[in-house]
Amino acid sequence: GAVVSQHPSWVICKSGTSVKIECRSLDFQATTMFWYRQFPKQSLMLMATSNEGSKATYEQGVEKDKFLINHASLTLSTLTVTSAHPEDSSFYICSARANPGQASTEAFFGQGTRLTVV
Amino acid sequence: GENVEQHPSTLSVQEGDSAVIKCTYSDSASNYFPWYKQELGKRPQLIIDIRSNVGEKKDQRIAVTLNKTAKHFSLHITETQPEDSAVYFCAASITSSNYKLTFGKGTLLTVNP
Secondary structure, eight states: OOOEEEEOSEEEEOTTOOEEEEEEESSSOOSEEEEEEEOTTSOOEEEEEEETTSOOEEOTTOOTTTEEEEEEETTEEEEEEOSOOGGGOEEEEEEEESOTTSSOOOEEEOOOEEEEEO | OOOEEEEOSEEEEETTSOEEEEEEESOTTOOEEEEEEEOTTSOOEEEEEEETTOSEEEETTEEEEEETTTTEEEEEEOSOOGGGOEEEEEEEBOGGGTTOOEEOOOEEEEEEO
16 A cells, blocks of 8 residues: 655654654655544544645644644645643654545555654 | 544454444545554554445455444454454545544454453
8 A cells, every 4th residue: 555654753852842743655646634643542633634735724623833734745744843742742643645536545644653742 | 523433442352253343423424434453552554444335345354334324334353363452443534525534432452362
């Protein structure tokens, strides 16, 4: 299947600093990528939909100024957690689909980023 | 928006037994229903999916059934093995909306040898 690579796989940062997470589609172009957050023993909660060349669409309750999303190319979306606080500690996962126009509907997930804010 | 309910939250079975996980969804416009398996600290892996124009789909030991009228779908795993132990998530999506997935809360399946 298609490959989505996420970097870094884990990061520890100090409270108040910003962290950038990258999501790359390695062998396909993705006009749309999705960012999820998963707290321990909980489900994946969609944070935002990243659209190439336009503004991201944020889910209700997600602060767009805190979670900055940039989708500058067809293979890269970034999520920046600004002014991180301990409550932002979580597992962040991105996903992408290979081609919106094709019959294939499978979403491919990155390996996730474990963020710990101390 | 879409709401997906998943039951049970935990399921423990003996090796060789069958496991069934059930989900319901609220938005009748949803037409794509994937199931994911997630091991601890890993990415979700698609194990099977079904579209709304199909009532059942099977892949070896795994099958999914869909009842559009009742808005529920189920995952069936037969002849369970210890390596099937993981968290399983159902999801629902509307294909015309960029396939945005709404996930159930997950089921922790434990297969005891």
